[in-house]
Amino acid sequence: MSTNTTYSTTSYEKLLSACGGALVTSLMVTPMDVIKMRLQTQHVYTPNAKAICCLTFDRCTLTQAIKTTKKNFSSRGKVQVANLHECALQSSKNPELFKGTFDGIYKICKYEGVAALWKGLSPALLMSVPANIIYFVGYDYLRDIIQPFSKFDYADYSPLLAGAIARTVAVTLISPIELFRTRLQATATTDVNDFKHVLNGVKNMVSKDGSRALWRGLPPTLWRDVPFSAVYWMGYEQCKNAIELHNQHYVALTDLQITFAAGALSGMFAAAITTPFDVAKTRRQVDVGRDIPSLRASSVPGILKQIYQQDGFRGLFRGLTPRVAKIGPSCAIMISSYEMGKVFFSKQRE
Secondary structure (H helix, E strand, C coil): CCCCCCCCCCHHHHHHHHHHHHHHHHHHHHHHHHHHHHHHHCCCCCCCHHHHHHHHCCHHHHHHHHHHHHCCCCHHHHHHHHHHHHHHHHHCCCCCCCCCHHHHHHHHHHHCCHHHHHCCHHHHHHHHHHHHHHHHHHHHHHHHHHHHHCEECCEECHHHHHHHHHHHHHHHHHHHHHHHHHHHHHCCCCCCCHHHHHHHHHHHHHHHHCHHHHHCCHHHHHHHHHHHHHHHHHHHHHHHHHHHHHHHHCCCCCHHHHHHHHHHHHHHHHHHHCHHHHHHHHHHHHHCCCCCCCCCCCCHHHHHHHHHHHHHHHHHCCCHHHHHHHHHHHHHHHHHHHHHHHHHHHHHCC
């Protein structure tokens, strides 16, 4: 099976194929997305106000602060004492920073519950379904249009161009939902009102800076997604052709297995080389609307420079493992579901 094959499928059937793939993919890879978000932001942002208090004082300072504040018997002083007591108790419960992907999974399950691994699933579904419909169906049409004009030196560059254009359109349209999902997944609390709090934060941001604030994370997202998409689709077509050629002489893989392997390999490679842009995008979107921003620059090169100065080369690739662990399977599942869906509908009319 090849993506260059023309299936007798209607636009509606392609939409259904893309929708089904998006639903399955979101359910399976959201935990890795949550871990990635936390790893990329935990060294900069504290989970909540209580954590800020606990990070401000050590145990001895807390004890002294409580004794000093108790001298004031006003209602304000009592509130301060209560807050300090709660902070002292909370400091022993706050989980440590994630040391890696598996450590992050363990600590989220232990301190926040298993359900926290799927935090942000609702906006992820709301985002991925229309985005993947536009992306995959748009890619199919654009590739067929561009293909006659994109062959140079016996190489077909239509996947690269079509992937970049389709992704630009899809990302631009769903950027506000992506911003909300990023901010929701970056929170590290067990409060059932997280969704409401993040939504109120976005509303306040819009009332303060206007509706343009909803697209404030768009440039970093385009820096990440457009190169990723171009590399992914070019790599996918090349990997699939190479596997099919190898398959004729050595092993007998099914069409589904070939599609899955090509999608996974190309997705992991594209995810790895675009991780710095993903870090910049996450930092930019989480930083938007904060009273004390941590970023000195708003441009992607400026953000990358600051991250490198603060955390070194390693900081640019923070969250690499969960990103690759998420992108590889998600690309494989999505492209396999999409292609198999088209084959299914095509065979129904035979």
